[in-house]
Amino acid sequence: MRYGFWTPVFGGWLRNVADEHMEASWDYSRRLCQRAEQIGYDLTLVAELNLNDIKGTDQPALDAWSTAAALAAVTERLELMVAVRPNFHHPALLAKQAANIDRISGGRLALNVVSSWWQEEAVSYGLPFDQHDDRYGRTSEWLDVVDGLWREPRFTHDGPRYQLKDAICAPKPVRKPVVYAGGESEAAKTLIANQCDAYVMHGDAPEVVAGKIADMRARREAAGKPPMAFGMAAYAIVRDTEEEARAEVARITAVDPAAPGFGNFDQWLSGTQLEREMKLQEYSVSNRGLRPNLVGTPDQVRERIAAFEAAGVDLLLLQMSPQYEEMERFAEAVIR
8 A cells, every 4th residue: 555645735624623733834845745755655645726625715725836846856755646627727838847847856746637626716717617527528638738748759739629739848757647537427437547547536435445446447448558546535543542533533523614614515516426425524524534434543544444455445645634743643553
């Protein structure tokens, strides 16, 4: 199992806890990532939202790509999985930017391609917002352009959304960055099976995740593509006793309708195609992080991780709070 974590670009992950003692700052992100690669973590996911949907839209949120460039220069081993939304980035310019960051990092950049769900944010910044299946049409063409620029000395493209003529991307990446993507709709799964390298999932129980992996493996084989990797988001709580761990769950899942981030819940839910109904209390923790149930004593959490490994998960994308202290605890109790 590889262990990844979310860089806390939003100042935390809990919608009902105002201050998690992990501010959205470059200093905190730098210290966290430098320490993480010393204690056994393999990857960090740098999420991309210009508005903060966790702590409230008026609260700070770090820019993903400038943060990633800075992290590339001050880390040595971490894979840097940076989220990118095609409607926010012209593919030719992003291909150039990403290639440069990959060079800075020595070949450690990866993309997490996200077909945007948040209409308010796009409108706020004056950017296009596609309806659900159209998002994946844009993403597919966007990936074609990025891949072409990374692959060809000169690249020409004449598509419905993007047109390039003899475009050059040099220097190219050290290696082609791994492309991660997630999604549960038919459009999303079709695109990922054909054009991405790894499938990332929201948190869920091992048997549910196993079914999703089996489905994607079959789609991948039908597309004539090589095997792909599988990652899953999870929120982890490790304590000396199960009672202590469950008490922490109770503390962080007390839903507060007055919390700043709560206003996005209805829009987020209506803008996605979920396979299972999301429980309201799960909104307290993003990305369905508590469904995997990485909660309990070190032995209980290790046993649960083994079940996900047996289901086919290669990578855990962990959220914790406060992240620096809890990642130390998790590394000492579980990874080592």
